[in-house]
Amino acid sequence: MWIDKLKDVSFDGRMMHNMSLASLSYLNIGGVAKVVCYPLHVEDLSNILNFCFCFNVPVLVLGNASNTLLSDAGWSGVVISLKHFLTKITVENDSIEILGDIRLEKLLAIASKNNIAGFEFLTAIPGVVMASINGNAGAEKCSISDLLMEYKYMDIQGCSHSVSKKDILCSYRKGPLQTFGIIYSACLKGEMSQKDLIQKSVKEKWEYRRNRQPISERSLGCVFKNATDYCAGQLIEHAGLKKKSVGDVAVSDIHANFFVNNGRGKSIDFLNLIEEVRYCVQNKFGVFLELEIKKVGD
Ligand SMILES: Cc1cc2nc3c(=O)[nH]c(=O)nc-3n(C[C@H](O)[C@H](O)[C@H](O)COP(=O)(O)OP(=O)(O)OC[C@H]3O[C@@H](n4cnc5c(N)ncnc54)[C@H](O)[C@@H]3O)c2cc1C
Structure with a gap:
């Protein structure tokens, strides 16, 4: 065994x-x-x-x-x-190179400290950098792949590969890896600016999120993808599903595309709520909501 x-x-x-x-x-x-x-x-x-x-x-x-x-x-x-991975962060002009992994919040703080703009859209996203590259996290029409100059990953056999900008291909919430891999290093490039401007923008984005998303609750961010012709949260809200719950998992009353764990929620509750919401939205608007979150496990 x-x-x-x-x-x-x-x-x-x-x-x-x-x-x-x-x-x-x-x-x-x-x-x-x-x-x-x-x-x-x-x-x-x-x-x-x-x-x-x-x-x-x-x-x-x-x-x-x-x-x-x-x-x-x-x-x-x-x-x-990669939580315990020995991280090394190198800042050179407008570029930040990371070995290991750090929270997006820390990346943002490093960028701001070094007067590097362009990372502000990542404000209040509670992920780590390498996973966010894998999922091409983003907001406000910006994605982390816009900043990505180079990354290194290890394939399923444990061999390292380095990929530079010209070979990086990403799309909406889809990162650069085509098959299984673990990204463990990345170089991200912003543009030189002024610290006070960056900090002002970050503060505004925090305010915006605080008023519109349940950022102090346990959630996975947007459960469903938005499309060019609809906004998933609005469809769910207009279907009257805010606060709808299964077990201890509920549709947030602040933002209907967020499901929150009110304490003792289970994965099965989350999945059943997904199905109920999908069913109602499909019935009412004829739209099949596509998942943005990833489901994993046995
Ligand atoms: C309040 C809130 C707000 C959010 N707002 C946004 C938003 O505005 N925009 C947005 O895009 N997302 C948002 N999210 C979702 C989430 O925070 C982001 O997608 C984030 O980038 C995920 O990072 P993570 O570390 O949690 O990834 P995880 O959930 O741990 O992993 C995501 C995927 O990447 C894989 N992965 C993890 N590490 C690596 C690695 N080193 N190499 C390769 N693959 C890896 C995992 O297997 C998984 O498939 C939000 C979530 C919350 C709770």
């Missing part, structure tokens, strides 16, 4: 057995993961991926899990988190 062989992997970071995924999830929902690995450096990451490849162990990589619905059944393979 692969689990018995895990101790033979050369790995300096921590490995946790039978860990609750809820503790890794922004939504505080998720079953138990067989193993959670926290690589410290590139070699750790490569070794654990190579092990999983050789023993056919399913791998899941998580950032802050603020866009990922983790199943109540958990994960029977290995979960990889």
